[in-house]
Amino acid sequence: MPISYNEQLRVFRLDTPRTTYLMGLVGSENFLGHIYYGPTVPDDNMGYLLRLEERPFTPDANAGERASFYDCFPFEYPAWGGGNFRQPCLRLRTAQGGPNCELFYDGHRIISGKPGLEGLPAAYGDNCATLEITLRDPVLDVKIRLLYTVFEDVDAICRSARIENAGGEAVGLDAALSACLELDNEDFDLITLHGSWAREQNMDRRPLASGKQGAFSLRGISSHQFHPFLALCEHTATQERGVVYGMNLVYSGNFLAQAEVDQFNKVRAVLGIHPDGFSWKLEPGQSFQTPETVLVCSDAGLGGMSRAYHDFFREHLIRGQKKHRPSLLNSWEACYFDFDHDKLLQLGREAARYGIELLVVDDGWFGKRDDETTSLGDWQVNEKKLPGGLKRLGEELAAMGVKLGIWMEPEMISPDSDLYRAHPDYAMTIPGRTPTQARSQLVLDLTRKEVRDCIYDQISAVLRSAPIRYLKWDMNRPLIDVYSSALPPDRQGEAAHRYVLGLYELQGRLVDDFPDLLLENCCSGGGRFDAGMLYYSPQIWTSDNAEAVDRLVIQEGTSLIYPLSAMGAHVAACPSHVNGRITPFEVRGRVSLPGCFGYELDIDKLSPEEQTLIPEQLEEYRQYGPVFREGDCYRLASYRENHTYDAIMAVSKDKKTAVVSFVQVRSRAYRRSLRLKLTGLEETALYRRKDTDEVRSGAGWMWGGLLMEAVQSDYLTALTVLERV
Ligand code: DGJ
Numbered sequence: 205m206p207i208s209y210n211e212q213l214r215v216f217r218l219d220t221p222r223t224t225y226l227m228g229l230v231g232s233e234n235f236l237g238h239i240y241y242g243p244t245v246p247d248d249n250m251g252y253l254l255r256l257e258e259r260p261f262t263p264d265a266n267a268g269e270r271a272s273f274y275d276c277f278p279f280e281y282p283a284w285g286g287g288n289f290r291q292p293c294l295r296l297r298t299a300q301g302g303p304n305c306e307l308f309y310d311g312h313r314i315i316s317g318k319p320g321l322e323g324l325p326a327a328y329g330d331n332c333a334t335l336e337i338t339l340r341d342p343v344l345d346v347k348i349r350l351l352y353t354v355f356e357d358v359d360a361i362c363r364s365a366r367i368e369n370a371g372g373e374a375v376g377l378d379a380a381l382s383a384c385l386e387l388d389n390e391d392f393d394l395i396t397l398h399g400s401w402a403r404e405q406n407m408d409r410r411p412l413a414s415g416k417q418g419a420f421s422l423r424g425i426s427s428h429q430f431h432p433f434l435a436l437c438e439h440t441a442t443q444e445r446g447v448v449y450g451m452n453l454v455y456s457g458n459f460l461a462q463a464e465v466d467q468f469n470k471v472r473a474v475l476g477i478h479p480d481g482f483s484w485k486l487e488p489g490q491s492f493q494t495p496e497t498v499l500v501c502s503d504a505g506l507g508g509m510s511r512a513y514h515d516f517f518r519e520h521l522i523r524g525q526k527k528h529r530p531s532l533l534n535s536w537e538a539c540y541f542d543f544d545h546d547k548l549l550q551l552g553r554e555a556a557r558y559g560i561e562l563l564v565v566d567d568g569w570f571g572k573r574d575d576e577t578t579s580l581g582d583w584q585v586n587e588k589k590l591p592g593g594l595k596r597l598g599e600e601l602a603a604m605g606v607k608l609g610i611w612m613e614p615e616m617i618s619p620d621s622d623l624y625r626a627h628p629d630y631a632m633t634i635p636g637r638t639p640t641q642a643r644s645q646l647v648l649d650l651t652r653k654e655v656r657d658c659i660y661d662q663i664s665a666v667l668r669s670a671p672i673r674y675l676k677w678d679m680n681r682p683l684i685d686v687y688s689s690a691l692p693p694d695r696q697g698e699a700a701h702r703y704v705l706g707l708y709e710l711q712g713r714l715v716d717d718f719p720d721l722l723l724e725n726c727c728s729g730g731g732r733f734d735a736g737m738l739y740y741s742p743q744i745w746t747s748d749n750a751e752a753v754d755r756l757v758i759q760e761g762t763s764l765i766y767p768l769s770a771m772g773a774h775v776a777a778c779p780s781h782v783n784g785r786i787t788p789f790e791v792r793g794r795v796s797l798p799g800c801f802g803y804e805l806d807i808d809k810l811s812p813e814e815q816t817l818i819p820e821q822l823e824e825y826r827q828y829g830p831v832f833r834e835g836d837c838y839r840l841a842s843y844r845e846n847h848t849y850d851a852i853m854a855v856s857k858d859k860k861t862a863v864v865s866f867v868q869v870r871s872r873a874y875r876r877s878l879r880l881k882l883t884g885l886e887e888t889a890l891y892r893r894k895d896t897d898e899v900r901s902g903a904g905w906m907w908g909g910l911l912m913e914a915v916q917s918d919y920l921t922a923l924t925v926l927e928r929v
Contacts, residue, residue, distance in 0.1 A: 424683025
């Protein structure tokens with residue numbers, strides 16, 4: 205049983221295949237405290253993990269004087285009040301204005317399976333069990349239902365909290381985070397991801413310092429700047445060694461990911477919706493559900509944590525269209541807004557010539573849109589550009605064996621649009637203030653059902669009008685004027701979260717009504733590449749920067765958490781439209797291979813030599829793409845760290861095939877060959893290297909390594925394939 209309760213010790217125990225999570229009830233008051241999270245410990249006598257004898261840990265030992273207790277107790281779900289001066293997960297406001305709250309155990313139950321979370325993306329699975337612990341504030345009669353789900357097949361634990369007002373008066377929530385993890389600071393480093401547009405998901409690793417540190421977003425989206433994630437790892441942890449804890453939020457809006465080191469050198473790590481600008485009013489009988497946090501612990505280094513997250517997302521979060529990721533040709537960098545039916549057919553013929561499966565018509569096919577300034581919200585095809593509409597285009601492409609995909613930006617409205625002229629109130633604006641435009645557009649008030657319905661009707665009409673197999677759902681600005689005309693003043697603090705809930709409802713309807721549609725989310729590249737969006741779309745456009753060298757870094761950061769099957773990766777035009785760099789076609793192809801592969805250029809403008817490489821690239825994608833996307837990934841070398849070369853390896857789950865993708869970005873004067881130590885193979889099995897026929901045992905390849913010859917040249921790449929004999 206992966207979940208149990210030891211009545212004698214009053215300890216809850218959760219077991220994943222390789223980890224244990226323990227919580228206990230403490231004192232006569234029944235505080236719920238964190239005891240242990242880490243590699244599996246035996247179930248013999250967990251008493252040694254409790255520090256019951258230690259003052260001021262136990263309130264009883266303090267003769268009822270709670271201040272020092274609150275100051276150091278490792279709460280499972282800390283609330284503001286009682287002397288808890290560290291970051292709370294919960295902060296309440298009563299009609300009288302008092303923020304104090306104290307939470308005591310009120311009961312628990314163990315449920316087989318996993319309940320869904322109302323209105324929110326959430327993990328699923330049959331092979332799992334859920335522990336629900338109820339905490340209660342006896343004065344306010346507010347109840348917190350903490351959910352912990354444990355899966356049999358992955359080392360991940362899902363946590364969330366539901367706050368219920370069981371009392372007779374309204375209560376305001378000023379903070380309602382999803383999860384808290386309290387650990388002794390064992391010389392930890394903190395890892396977060398940071399960046400900007402076109403420079404997403406850079407890994408930041410630094411020693412934990414006293415006080416608060418972490419990542420956040422207040423942009424209404426999970427953002428390019430930070431990611432709703434943090435990891436704590438032993439200072440000595442490497443790719444494949446050392447203990448690492450990860451916390452990832454299944455959410456796409458404002459968040460706080462924070463680690464706080466206190467006076468006793470303990471860490472309180474919290475994750476959830478950012479309390480700034482957030483409030484939520486709970487009338488008697490109402491409840492609030494927080495998004496879900498996915499906890500992972502691995503003693504196999506950063507790679508171990510990544511593989512646990514990859515398995516978890518593939519098996520328990522991503523839905524539909526799990527395996528096949530069609531190769532595609534996207535019109536954006538090929539011709540931007542400058543296209544008509546004939547131009548798209550020409551791109552379609554290019555795709556057909558090479559067997560590329562899908563042509564994606566990016567921005568510019570609707571309304572009067574020839575640039576960024578107009579027509580968002582008017583989702584009717586521009587018949588001047590596309591006579592016969594998407595239907596004719598789709599049918600002509602189908603006759604060539606190419607499927608049709610389109611771009612939309614459904615959350616937005618251009619002030620220059622028929623929709624805005626008819627319904628200016630559909631845009632989020634603050635009364636009395638000039639609406640803040642970004643990319644010449646405003647944000648639709650998705651908190652309102654009539655606005656969602658209006659957009660949904662348009663989207664579904666477009667999708668039903670033509671044989672459309674793929675939709676790129678874009679979003680190109682942050683939320684700034686966060687105000688909904690449909691909410692009363694004392695509920696305006698709910699607008700940002702209600703927007704995200706509206707977005708989820710829209711995308712949920714879409715995937716339910718169009719189960720065969722492949723949805724790819726995008727947010728000016730990776731501005732909303734998060735687990736919340738992954739629940740609706742199995743792949744996400746990783747970054748507008750598809751230049752190969754920068755992409756190595758962006759993809760390394762992204763794959764720290766997300767499986768390669770989630771990453772849109774295209775061979776883009778050269779010199780790069782984003783950073784001006786010239787990188788060989790071969791290298792651009794190799795860097796894109798592990799993700800959801802495509803081209804984002806006009807193939808006819810490539811040199812004949814470059815064109816001859818396309819069939820090879822597509823064949824590699826067909827043969828080895830599935831190993832990267834579905835197998836176990838190992839990072840062998842990081843260009844981000846060594847500034848010279850990069851190598852990732854994937855091993856199929858049955859351990860029959862292994863592929864190593866190597867890119868030498870820069871040559872280095874006077875060096876010897878490189879030995880890339882492989883990993884993840886079966887030690888005693890024999891593996892044949894495909895290009896040389898060399899046969900060695902798995903151990904031979906892992907310890908002896910793959911020798912990469914010292915070639916004095918920038919931009920070299922190699923794909924090495926090993927097959928089990
Ligand atoms: C931003 C996206 O990230 C690009 O790929 C492209 O679709 C443009 N928007 C179109 O406006």
